[in-house]
Amino acid sequence: MSRVSRRTLFGAGIGAVGVGAGLGIAGAEAVGHDGAPAAAGSRTYPFHGDHQAGIVTPAQDRLHFAAFDVTTDSREELVALLKAWTEAAARMTQGRSAGPVGPTEGDYDLPPDDTGEAIGLPASGLTITFGFGPTLFRSEDGTDRFGLAGKQPAALAPLPHFPGDDLDPARSDGDLCVQACADDPQVAVHAIRNLARIGFGTVAVRWSQLGFGRTSSTSTSQQTPRNLFGFKDGTANVKAEERRALDAHVWVADGDDRAGDWMVGGSYLTARRVNMTVEVWDRQPLGDQEKFIGRTKAEGAPLSGGGEFHRPDFTMKGDGGPIIPTDSHVSVVHPDHNGGVRMLRRGYNFVDGTDALGGLNAGLFFLAFVRDPRTHFIPVQNSMAHNDAMMEYLKFTGSALFAVPPGTRPGEHVGQALFA
Numbered sequence: 001m002s003r004v005s006r007r008t009l010f011g012a013g014i015g016a017v018g019v020g021a022g023l024g025i026a027g028a029e030a031v032g033h034d035g036a037p038a039a040a041g042s043r044t045y046p047f048h049g050d051h052q053a054g055i056v057t058p059a060q061d062r063l064h065f066a067a068f069d070v071t072t073d074s075r076e077e078l079v080a081l082l083k084a085w086t087e088a089a090a091r092m093t094q095g096r097s098a099g100p101v102g103p104t105e106g107d108y109d110l111p112p113d114d115t116g117e118a119i120g121l122p123a124s125g126l127t128i129t130f131g132f133g134p135t136l137f138r139s140e141d142g143t144d145r146f147g148l149a150g151k152q153p154a155a156l157a158p159l160p161h162f163p164g165d166d167l168d169p170a171r172s173d174g175d176l177c178v179q180a181c182a183d184d185p186q187v188a189v190h191a192i193r194n195l196a197r198i199g200f201g202t203v204a205v206r207w208s209q210l211g212f213g214r215t216s217s218t219s220t221s222q223q224t225p226r227n228l229f230g231f232k233d234g235t236a237n238v239k240a241e242e243r244r245a246l247d248a249h250v251w252v253a254d255g256d257d258r259a260g261d262w263m264v265g266g267s268y269l270t271a272r273r274v275n276m277t278v279e280v281w282d283r284q285p286l287g288d289q290e291k292f293i294g295r296t297k298a299e300g301a302p303l304s305g306g307g308e309f310h311r312p313d314f315t316m317k318g319d320g321g322p323i324i325p326t327d328s329h330v331s332v333v334h335p336d337h338n339g340g341v342r343m344l345r346r347g348y349n350f351v352d353g354t355d356a357l358g359g360l361n362a363g364l365f366f367l368a369f370v371r372d373p374r375t376h377f378i379p380v381q382n383s384m385a386h387n388d389a390m391m392e393y394l395k396f397t398g399s400a401l402f403a404v405p406p407g408t409r410p411g412e413h414v415g416q417a418l419f420a
């Protein structure tokens, strides 16, 4: 297929239908990352839209998440990077190469403008979501690095220390973040690798996290997956179909923050790397495991009865107290016990090899999108840290907060309103 016909095929945004940012299915003629024909049935999601893709998009199976430090002092270079990232992301999410020339078609005397490991692979539902950390606006000593301090939303303050936090600074914070989700890990890694390559000299990767096995559903069309404790995770998540809940709990609204007007239609992303002591958990009786979570292991149903999607009854009596223990995870974090707030969770399982004692370095890379972390995340995390019996099996080893601006239209770059 010629480059022109490829452009026509993808420029038309084939088959764009569906939920939120939109869901399209690429047909059999699709070309994967500018190489051989891609497999039929591969999903593509539009890059452009009112909101960034990768939030309400049905959660894909794989994640590569990266946080970057900006290494330049130049605002112009930063804006140039965001333009280049926007263009590359728009291309890659449609199954095209990162740059217009392609991985094997460029000058022999120059490095290719795409690294090549995605040749022949379809878009695989790739979404690329960008965020800005508090330190982009003000460095730790208060320096206004890029003339953005006046536009820092009050909600974008570094997260406080929580009990149970044993944070590794090398796995925390960052000036910028990129969340790449796809159904093929090579496609997600290719996206982050090429964005890092494009950013060479302007940004440096601060930390990154691979994730497998989504731990949430973000659409009612999806089955609830399981986390590494073996429990269904994502049952009561905010779903793409819940438009009113999204407006109330996920999207930043007009008037939320005068300094942060540029965030309207965006969201705040909390990232928490949670190590789970799975070997100790695995020695707990089934009944105890269920009491820690507050739901059954088989169906994910509340211990008060009914099916998976039944509302938990926290008043129902059991032996010597409520049948859903008050220190169970579901009771502690439930909206009824947190002023009604909800969050859109989009986390992933991880296993990063083994630790010095031979235990799995494993856990849940918790990602949640909220309208305001001060009301929708910090109080819930605090309550969990103080009251949740499951904390005995958890250690928080990484933490970050990012402002995720709204989506872009063709011709705009990510975060354009922030730099206007």
Ligand SMILES: C=CC1=C(C)c2cc3[nH]c(cc4nc(cc5[nH]c(cc1n2)c(C)c5CCC(=O)O)C(CCC(=O)O)=C4C)c(C)c3C=C
Pocket: 227, 229, 231, 232, 233, 234, 235, 236, 237, 272, 274, 276, 293, 295, 300, 329, 330, 333, 334, 335, 342, 343, 363, 364, 366, 377, 380, 381, 384, 394
């Ligand atoms: C501060 C927010 C939360 C953190 C951190 C967190 C970590 C965490 N959660 C599980 C397992 C489950 N979580 C479930 C539900 C659930 N969790 C949070 C918040 C945090 N979880 C919320 C808001 C909810 C929904 C509560 C509700 O509305 O009922 C569940 C139950 C199934 C579900 O609804 O998703 C499980 C299981 C682990 C293992 C973990 C850290 C490693």
Ligand SMILES: [Fe+2]
Pocket: 329, 333
């Ligand atoms: Fe949870």
